[in-house]
Amino acid sequence: MKTVLNRSxxxxxxxxxxxxxLKLSIAGFFIGGFHAxxxxxxxILMLYLAYSLVRKFKNKAEDRYVYLTGSILGGFLGVCCEAWGIYYGHWEYHDLEGRTFPYWLPFAWALAFTFVYQLEKDLFASLGMERTRDKVIRTLMVALIFPTYGEIITIQMGVWTYAWPYQFFGVPLLAIFLLVVFHTGVNYLMVQICRHMGWRNEVFFPA
Structure with a gap:
């Protein structure tokens, strides 16, 4: 019986x-194909984000405020990081007709939070994770693999290029490290926010 459950x-x-x-691939190819x-x-990203938030609140999902707060926080901090990197020439976006900052970036960062959060939430439930150590390790793995994969697709399709060396399919090792720091940092901030607000949540503030 135990073997059957493990296989399931x-x-x-x-x-x-x-x-x-698959979802990340579709998003990456969509941005890559239409980045000009x-x-x-x-x-389109803004409308999709709005649709996701409206659905959460319409269905009165328990995590609707977590979802909204994380989206705003991820979008704001993501834009700050992008402004820093673009200003100092660490990376450059292409085909923007003289501009340096794509219009879709804030919504992409907001959706990145919702994607990572939902994936972590589903993985914790699927694997029956309860120990904090196991959750932290899984969170780090998600932050390491999925954002990097998404960047590889868009970089290979000519959306932007990094100036840093030691690249893996166009993504520098430093950028991979910073992606992990960013997503785990946002998670840490969400932990503090959820504790302060009393929002019980499987990922950030379990009962």
């Missing part, structure tokens, strides 16, 4: 990972 858990987790890889029309890409 592995199957569910494998399907979950594959589904999210960045205003339209920004509009």
């Amino acid at each position: 858990t592995k199957t569910d987790t494998g399907f979950l990972v594959a589904k999210n890889v 029309q960045d205003a339209w890409v920004g509009l």
Whole structure:
């Protein structure tokens, strides 16, 4: 019986990972394919984010305030990081007709939070994780693998390039490290916010 349950858990987790890889691939190819029309890409990402938030609040999901707060926090901090990197020439976006900052960036960072958060939440449930140490390790793995994969797609499609050396399919090792720091840092801030507000949540503030 235990073996059957373990196989079922592995199957569910494998399907979950594959589904999210597919979602990330679609998003990456969409941004990559239409990055020269960045205003339209920004509009579509904004509408999708709004749709996701409206659905959360309409259904009165328990994590709706976590979802909204994390989206705003991720979008704001992401824009700050982008402004720093672009200003100092650490990376450069292409095909923007003289501009340096794509319109879609704030919404992409906000959606990056929702993607990572939902994936972590689903993985914790699928694997039955309860120990904090296991959750932290899984969170670090998600922050390491998925954002890097998304960047590889868009970089290979000519959306932007990094100036840093030691690159892996266009993504520098330093950038991979900073992506992990960013996403885990946002998670840490969300932990503090959820504790302060009393928002019980499987990822940031479990009961």
